Amino acid sequence: MQQNELDKIFDECCMKHGICSHEVLRDRGSDSSSNVDRSKMMRKASFKLSWWCKGENGDQHKHDIVSFEKGNITTAERSSKQISLKWESDPQTVLILTKPNSVSVRILCAQMVRWLKEKKKLNIYVEPRVRAELLTESSDFNYVQTWKDDQEILLLHTKVDLVITLGGDGTVLWAASMFKGPVPPIVPFSLGSLGFMTPFHSEHFKECLDSVLRGPVSITLRHRLLCRVIRDAAKNEYETEEPILVLNEVTIDRGISSYLTNLECYCDNSFVTCVQGDGLILSTTSGSTAYSLAAGGSMVHPQVPGILFTPICPHSLSFRPLILPEHVTLRIVVPFNSRSPAWASFDGKDRKQLAAGDALLCSMAPCPVPTACQVDSTSDFLSSIQDGLHWNLRKTQSFDGPRELQDIIQI
Numbered sequence: 001m002q003q004n005e006l007d008k009i010f011d012e013c014c015m016k017h018g019i020c021s022h023e024v025l026r027d028r029g030s031d032s033s034s035n036v037d038r039s040k041m042m043r044k045a046s047f048k049l050s051w052w053c054k055g056e057n058g059d060q061h062k063h064d065i066v067s068f069e070k071g072n073i074t075t076a077e078r079s080s081k082q083i084s085l086k087w088e089s090d091p092q093t094v095l096i097l098t099k100p101n102s103v104s105v106r107i108l109c110a111q112m113v114r115w116l117k118e119k120k121k122l123n124i125y126v127e128p129r130v131r132a133e134l135l136t137e138s139s140d141f142n143y144v145q146t147w148k149d150d151q152e153i154l155l156l157h158t159k160v161d162l163v164i165t166l167g168g169d170g171t172v173l174w175a176a177s178m179f180k181g182p183v184p185p186i187v188p189f190s191l192g193s194l195g196f197m198t199p200f201h202s203e204h205f206k207e208c209l210d211s212v213l214r215g216p217v218s219i220t221l222r223h224r225l226l227c228r229v230i231r232d233a234a235k236n237e238y239e240t241e242e243p244i245l246v247l248n249e250v251t252i253d254r255g256i257s258s259y260l261t262n263l264e265c266y267c268d269n270s271f272v273t274c275v276q277g278d279g280l281i282l283s284t285t286s287g288s289t290a291y292s293l294a295a296g297g298s299m300v301h302p303q304v305p306g307i308l309f310t311p312i313c314p315h316s317l318s319f320r321p322l323i324l325p326e327h328v329t330l331r332i333v334v335p336f337n338s339r340s341p342a343w344a345s346f347d348g349k350d351r352k353q354l355a356a357g358d359a360l361l362c363s364m365a366p367c368p369v370p371t372a373c374q375v376d377s378t379s380d381f382l383s384s385i386q387d388g389l390h391w392n393l394r395k396t397q398s399f400d401g402p403r404e405l406q407d408i409i410q411i
């Protein structure tokens with residue numbers, strides 16, 4: 001494609017016809033018109049995301065979510081419809097991420113790499129550890145690519161059309177954590193025990209990948225939270241550590257301390273409450289079925305935009321969990337009268353100590369995690385809560401009274 005044609009696409013695309021891949025996958029850092037960045041994007045497959053609704057033209061997407069015409073407030077279009085991905089050019093490069101220390105994952109990975117290379121002629125990236133494992137198996141895997149340092153990981157989203165995960169939910173979280181900006185569509189195969197976010201069955205990997213590579217495929221756009229730790233020693237709010245993105249949740253807890261946590265919580269500068277208990281979970285709706293669920297939070301469909309505010313073992317009779325709207329910024333402060341520091345952890349990892357005076361800021365992140373669905377976002381969510389969590393499993397009540405008596409009661 002010529003440079004001027006590419007420029008035209010960038011300039012013309014206005015989301016009138018859906019969300020196009022270069023809009024979803026472009027990050028601010030590469031907004032410059034440098035030829036280097038553009039040529040990298042040209043290597044990527046192009047796809048289009050559109051709202052999909054049974055019986056409606058999937059290409060229709062109105063921008064006016066709420067209309068105030070003639071003083072009447074109506075909701076013209078809802079923001080979280082089912083989304084469908086259609087490839088506009090063929091995907092060429094896949095990244096396969098695997099859970100470590102699993103023999104079955106290792107075997108499947110080798111089979112998948114061979115099939116994707118031989119039958120689909122795709123370029124394949126894996127982690128350095130996995131490339132080494134493949135090469136110990138056979139030097140034929142020489143064509144498999146990897147990276148040398150973190151700088152290259154930052155550029156992966158410009159090269160990779162599709163990410164395949166082989167593992168459980170932890171591997172999906174791992175995949176999401178590798179992309180600090182835009183995330184390519186993820187196809188999660190289930191090789192764990194629960195697999196709430198991994199709807200694809202590894203036994204049928206060829207049929208599944210055939211169908212995803214052909215498209216269209218239903219997508220769940222999973223929201224992430226952007227977290228920043230602000231140290232009391234910092235001179236101003238902008239002097240923060242690297243922001244951290246979470247797909248499930250950020251947890252602020254008492255760590256090894258035996259004292260109650262004491263956390264002051266603010267929402268857009270309004271005081272919300274003080275958490276006195278084991279801690280607090282700020283969760284995405286995807287994470288609502290993980291730790292937040294165990295702490296008594298509601299289960300929420302992953303495409304509902306919102307932030308769950310779920311206390312952990314609060315020492316109070318009336319502290320119910322909340323769900324806050326997507327646009328708020330939460331600020332959790334460890335006050336100076338706190339008896340001990342608190343600890344923040346991000347998707348269950350990377351624990352950071354929060355000393356008195358430190359704060360954690362949390363808001364919705366701009367780049368969601370698109371995961372491919374087996375059926376569609378709602379069917380997959382319902383299957384997961386039913387099959388994975390056995391939601392509302394109960395023996396069906398039977399009727400064993402005499403039929404005649406029942407008839408008499410009805411008269």
Ligand SMILES: NC(=O)c1ccc[n+]([C@@H]2O[C@H](COP(=O)([O-])OP(=O)(O)OC[C@H]3O[C@@H](n4cnc5c(N)ncnc54)[C@H](O)[C@@H]3O)[C@@H](O)[C@H]2O)c1
Nearest residue numbers: 168169170194195196248249286287289290291294347348
């Ligand atoms: N008491 C708890 O329930 C508890 C405690 C600590 C961590 N966790 C969760 O574990 C997550 C980290 O997962 P991991 O696999 O790296 O650790 P892990 O191996 O300890 O697995 C935690 C379990 O949570 C499940 N899980 C993860 N994300 C989920 C989601 N979005 N919906 C439903 N189930 C989900 C996993 O399938 C696994 O069974 C954290 O983000 C946290 O939500 C839960």
Ligand SMILES: Nc1ncnc2c1ncn2[C@@H]1O[C@H](COP(=O)(O)OP(=O)(O)OP(=O)(O)O)[C@@H](O)[C@H]1O
Nearest residue numbers: 097098099100167168169170171174192193194195
């Ligand atoms: N590519 C990877 N590199 C390093 N660690 C990883 C990678 N993929 C997954 N992990 C970590 O390995 C652990 C186990 O992964 P995962 O949850 O996917 O498998 P599992 O525990 O068998 O699944 P389940 O939780 O459903 O039983 C997680 O803590 C996850 O963060």
